[in-house]
Amino acid sequence: MKVLLLVVLTVWSNFGCGFSYSCSHSPSTWCSSLNSAIECGVLKQCLETNFTRSRQTEDPVHVALYYESLCPGCRNFLVGMLVPTWIMLQDIMDVSLVPFGNAVEKFDGKKYIFECQHGDEECLGNMIEACLMNMTEAAPEIIFCMESSPNVIKSAQACTSVYHPDLSFDSVMKCVKGDLGNQLMHQNAMKTKALNPPHQYVPWITINGVHTEDLQNKAMASLYTLVCSMYKGTKPEVCGGAQRHYRSYCRNE
Known part of the structure; x- marks a missing residue:
């Protein structure tokens, strides 16, 4: 059980995830509803995951x-x-x-x-x-x-x-x-x-x-x-697929 929790925390931390210890849901159901995603502190990651899934053909x-x-x-x-x-x-x-x-x-x-x-x-x-x-x-x-x-x-x-x-x-x-x-x-x-x-x-x-x-x-x-x-299909990021970059700069002109 501790090993699984460590794996889950490690995986999500790679995506910059904030994990909530009040989460009462199993990892496989974190993204099953808006409430569970918010409670477990993974709303941003669930939205990104759903976007990725929608592109899987x-x-x-x-x-x-x-x-x-x-x-x-x-x-x-x-x-x-x-x-x-x-x-x-x-x-x-x-x-x-x-x-x-x-x-x-x-x-x-x-x-x-x-x-x-x-x-x-x-x-x-x-x-x-x-x-x-x-x-x-x-x-x-x-x-x-x-x-x-x-x-x-x-x-x-x-x-x-x-x-x-x-x-x-x-x-x-x-x-x-x-x-x-x-x-x-x-x-x-x-x-x-x-x-x-x-x-x-x-x-x-x-x-x-x-x-x-x-x-x-x-x-x-x-x-x-x-x-x-x-x-x-298109390889997800965890497989070394195309990376998405979120940094944006407004340069001093």
Whole structure:
């Protein structure tokens, strides 16, 4: 959680942003309304971002991560690379998270049963994260918080309360234990099984629906560079695109 906050503060400070500690909104919703932009001290940046988005004519680069909630390599990539890159490049980048990985799915006649590589705790983590993605737009921040914590499962409730205080964690667990969570995880299983080529390990990354070892290696090395290079539209400033200058002088004649 502290790491994400540091990343967000660093990114916005690069744009000369004044940050308000009274902000009660998750970073992904700062620009969702005039009130939230003002409360979080980013009105100027939101107006500039909306202007930039209005000029984007190409589809965003879509990055999908197929992962497991307790896989060390998955956690490192999600926390250290994927979410920070998404925060900086969300104008030109879409993200899909698919928690399932190397799990095995069986149907007992009534519901799906899942066996996970790192045990029942991982199945629970996968299910919590699948339900969060179905219930809130703040899911990336909550999942980042969970995956960067020493204990992914125990931090879930606290992370949810920080990034979506209006979302009852009881409702999340109702999803986890009910038919909805079971179906959401089945959908993740089907998405994972449909991968072409089939996944051989996790984290497994696709870019615009495509997986190659070259794309995987580039994403693991610097997803930021890869997304900027693959975006076909006008590069935003954070990718080293055309810079806008605000200085204006009235010379003494």
